Amino acid sequence: MLKRCLSPLTLVNQVALIVLLSTAIGLAGMAVSGWLVQGVQGSAHAINKAGSLRMQSYRLLAAVPLSEKDKPLIKEMEQTAFSAELTRAAERDGQLAQLQGLQDYWRNELIPALMRAQNRETVSADVSQFVAGLDQLVSGFDRTTEMRIETVVLVHRVMAVFMALLLVFTIIWLRARLLQPWRQLLAMASAVSHRDFTQRANISGRNEMAMLGTALNNMSAELAESYAVLEQRVQEKTAGLEHKNQILSFLWQANRRLHSRAPLCERLSPVLNGLQNLTLLRDIELRVYDTDDEENHQEFTCQPDMTCDDKGCQLCPRGVLPVGDRGTTLKWRLADSHTQYGILLATLPQGRHLSHDQQQLVDTLVEQLTATLALDRHQERQQQLIVMEERATIARELHDSIAQSLSCMKMQVSCLQMQGDALPESSRELLSQIRNELNASWAQLRELLTTFRLQLTEPWITSGAGGELRRVQRQIWLPGEAELSIAASSGAFASGNPLVANCP
Template sequence: MKWSKRRFSPELTRAAKRDGQQAQLKALQDYWHTELAPGLAHAQTPDAVAQDVTRFVGGLDKLVTAFDHTTELRIERVVLLHRLMAVFMALLLVFTIIWLRVRLLEPWKQLLSMARAVSQRDFTQRAHISGRNEMAALGSALNNMSEELAESYAVLEQRVQEKTAGLEHKNQILSFLWQANRRLHSQVPLCERLSPVLNGLQNLTLLHDIELRVYDLEDEDNHQEFTCQSNASCDEKGCHLCPRGTLPAIDGGITLKWRLTDAHTQYGILLATLPNGRHLSHDQQQLVDTLVEQLTATLALDRHQERQQQLIVMEERATIARELHDSIAQSLSCMKMQVSCLQMQGDALSDNCRELLSQIRNELNASWAQLRELLTTFRLQLTEPGLRPALEASCQEYSARFGFTVKLDYQLPPRLVPSHQAIHLLQIAREA
C-alpha cells in the first residue's frame, strides 16, 4: 500500500519528467497496475508472483540507474560549471586588476605626480589619460588648470620683472640726479661738471648727440658748447671725463630742444637727437625736465656768483682808487705846488736848478697823468660779468669820444677770462 501511494507521488513524476524517464516510469506504473498488483492480490504463495516481482524490481533498478546516471551527469556538469566559473572568476580578477592598474592606478600616479609638480611651481608636466571616464576628465581638468596657472605665473613673473626693471631704472635715475646735483654744485670748472652729467643722461635715455649751449649774455650766436664727446682741447687739458673714440652713427632722428631759462634770464639750450620711431618714456621725460631745472639753477647760481665776485672786485678797486686819490694824488698835487713855488723864484736859482725843477715838474705831470689813468681804470664800472661786455662798452665810449666808429673783433670763447683778470685786459686794451 505504501508503494501504491509513492508511485503517484508528484515529486517522482516531476523527477521522471525532468530526467526524461516518463515512459519508463509509466511502464512500471502500468505493469504494477495491470499485472503485479492483481497478482499479489490473488497469489497463494510467494513463488507464484516471484517472477513478476523480479521483473518489476529489475525495472525499478533500471529506473533508479537512469536517475543515478542523470544525477551523475548533472553533478559533472555542475562541477564543470564550477570549474569554468572559477577560471572565469580568476580571469575576471586578473582582468580587473589589470584594468584597475591601467585605468585607476597609473592615472592616479600621474595625477599625484602632476599635483606634486604644481605644488613646486612646475607647470610643464601633463597627465596623459585616454578615455572618457572620471580619471580622464580629472586629468583634463588638471591639465587645463596647469596651463592656466602657467600662463598666470608667466604674466605675474613678467609683471614682476617689469616692475623690478622699472624700480631699478627709477633708482638709477634718482642716483643719477643726486650725483648730478652734487657734481653741478661743486667748485670744479664748468666743463668738468657738465660733461659727466651729459654722459649719464645719454646712458639713461634714448637720446644721443647731446649738446649743451651756454649763452653769453643771452646771445644765441655767442655761446659755449658742451658735448658728450671729447675734442682736442680736452686732450690738451688732460681731461678724460668724456668718452674717447667715435660713437656709432645713428641714421636720422628728431632734434629735441629744452631751453634753460627762468623768469628773468635765458642761460642756454639743451639739444639732443631722438631716433625715428622712438619716444621718451614718462620717467625719462621727467628725468630730462628735472635735469634741465638743475642745469638752469646751476647756471643761474654761477651767473650770480660771477656778479657777486665782480661786485667785490669793483668795490675793492673803488676803495683802492679812493686811497690813491686821498694819498698819492694829494701828495703829487702838493709836490707840484711846491715845484711851482720854486719855479717862481726863477732869477734867484741857477740854471741847473731851473732845469732840474723843470724835469721834476715834467715827471710829476707824467706821474699825475698815469695816476689819473689808473684812477680811471679803477673806477671803471662793468655792468655785466665778462670781458666782452666791458670791451663793447669801451668801444661805444671811444666811438662817442673820437667821432668815428670803433669796432670790436672778439674771438675768445665765452667765459674764458675770469672777472678779476678781465679788468687788467680791459686796462691794457684802453691804454693801447
C-alpha cells in the same frame, strides 16, 4: 538614443558593465546550480519513496494470508505508489513510463494475488518482480541524480573559468585604462608642481582619462606660456628698474658734481657723457650764455678739441664719431622766470624716440643745469659786487688821505700868502699857481669820489655800470661817449684792472 548606444562607453559604464557581467555569471551559476540541486533533491525523495515501497511490499508478503487488519498496510502502500511527489520525480527524471508500469502491475496483478494467496510461496515471485521493478526505478533515479550532480560540477567549472577570464580581463583592462593613465597623470602633476611644463600625457581613447590627460596637457601648455610671459615681464620689469636705478644714480651724481667747486667744464663734461650713455641722444652740446645775449656764449660738448689736448683733459670720450645730419635736432632752454642761462642741443637718430623715463631724465637734468647756472651767476654777481664795494672803500680811504694832504698844503700856501709883500713877486706868482692847482686837484678828487660811489640798480652789472657811467658823464661834462669794458668773469675786477676806460 541609438547614437548614445553606439558611442564609446565611459570608464564608469565600463566598470559597471564588468561588475554586471561578473554578477550575471555568478547569478547564472547559482540559478543553474539551484535548479539542478532541486532536481537532485526531488530524486532523493523519489528514491526514498521507492525504498519505502520495497519495504512495504515485504511487509505485505510477510502478512500473507491477508486479513481485515492488513488493509491499512495495503492502503498505505497504494498511497505511496500513487503519490504526486513520486509522479513528479518520475516525470522530471524520465521514469514516468516505468512508474506507471509498476503502478499498473501493482493494481492489476500484485494486489489481487496478495488478496488470494493463502501462503507466501504463491505470491513470492510476484513480489520479487515488483521489487525488481522498484530497483530499476531507483536505478533510473540514481543515474539521473548522478548526471545532475555532474552537470552542477561542470556548470561550476565553466563559471569558474568565466570568472577567471573576467578577472584576467579586468586586471588587464584596469592596468591599461586606469593604472597606466593614472601614473602618467600623477607624473605630469608632479612635474607641474616642480614647474616642469614639458611633460605630456599620451592617453588614447575618448574616455574620462583621455579627456583628463588632454585637459592637463592643455593646462600645462597654457601654464608654460603664462610662465614664459611672466618671466619675460619680470625680466622687463627688472631691466626697467635697473635702468631707473641707473637714472637715479646718475641724477644724484650729476647733482653732486654740478654743485662742486670744480671748473664748469670739469663739472659739465661727465654729466653730458653720462646723459649720452643713458639715452639715445648724440652730439650733445651745451651753450652757456655770458649775458642774456645768445651770441655771446660758451660751448660745452662731448667731442674733445685741440684745447682739451693742450690742457691734458681726458674727460670727454675718445673715438666717438658724431652722428652728423642723420637725425632730429632737439633743444631744451635753460631758463627761469627771469633769465635765460643757455640752451641744450642734442641729435636724436631718425626713427627713434625718447622713452618716458628718458624724457623725464632730460627734463630733470635741464632743471639741475638751470639751477646750477643760476647759482653760479648769482655767486658771480655777488663776487663782482664785493669787488666793487672793496674798490669803493679803497677809493674813499684814498680820497680822505689825499684830501687831508691837499688841505694841509692849502693851509700852508695860505700862510705863505699872508706874508704879503715880504715875498718876492716870483714867489707870490708861484704860490698863486700852486693854490690854483690845489683847487683843481680838490675838485677832481671830489669828482673821483663821486665816480666810485656807484649805484647799481640793474639786475646785471653791465647795465648798472653803464647807467652810472652816463651819470658821471653828465656831472663832469665829458665830451663824446665813453666806452665801458667789463669782463664776464670775476677776474676782470681784480686789483689793477680799470673800471672806466677810453675816456677822452
